[in-house]
Amino acid sequence: MTIIDDTVVPPCADDPMTFLDDDLETPLGRHGLTATMRREVTRKRAEAHRRCAACPIFTDCLYRAVAEVNVSGFVACTTESDRMALRRQLGITVSDTELSGLGMGRLGSGPVDHEAVVAARHAYPNDTCQQLAERLGCSTSTIKRHLRRARQEQQEKAAVQAPAAADQTPTVDDVLDAFGDLESGRRLMRAS
Incomplete structure (x- = not known):
């Protein structure tokens, strides 16, 4: 008997350290970053973005991170500041989940x-x-x-x-349209 496991593991679950790296949140214009550090941050972002964008649950992840749950870190090709901008654009607020x-x-x-x-x-x-x-x-x-x-x-x-x-709960299409206005969204559109 052969057991076939077709479970899809998102890249963030398969390799969480790639997506929890503080460099993904570091502004590239930040003073004190050398050219070498900027290249490394850019490389890390590109890798995280590439893997995240290819995820089969990307759309659901993006919607939940923007419209339902206030999460930290790099999620669905967005940083925390990206998600805040999306929420402002969509006119919504999401409260923090109590994790105490x-x-x-x-x-x-x-x-x-x-x-x-x-x-x-x-x-x-x-x-x-x-x-x-x-x-x-x-x-x-x-x-x-x-x-x-x-x-x-x-x-x-x-x-x-x-x-x-x-606040009106946005649709998935509303969130995707707003995401398309972000640099991350435009990068994703150019890649496809």
């Missing part, structure tokens, strides 16, 4: 204060999340969680100051 009961606890001297993370970001705006984590003695995911919370608070404050029509 998941994962390992912090091994440091106690929890990192939210205001400390925000202050560190303002003091060191060009630092990567990894560099901020090293400065504060916490994990990169802690930094990302606090920065997402700060962005969400800022968005909520802006929404209160300028109330808009109630």
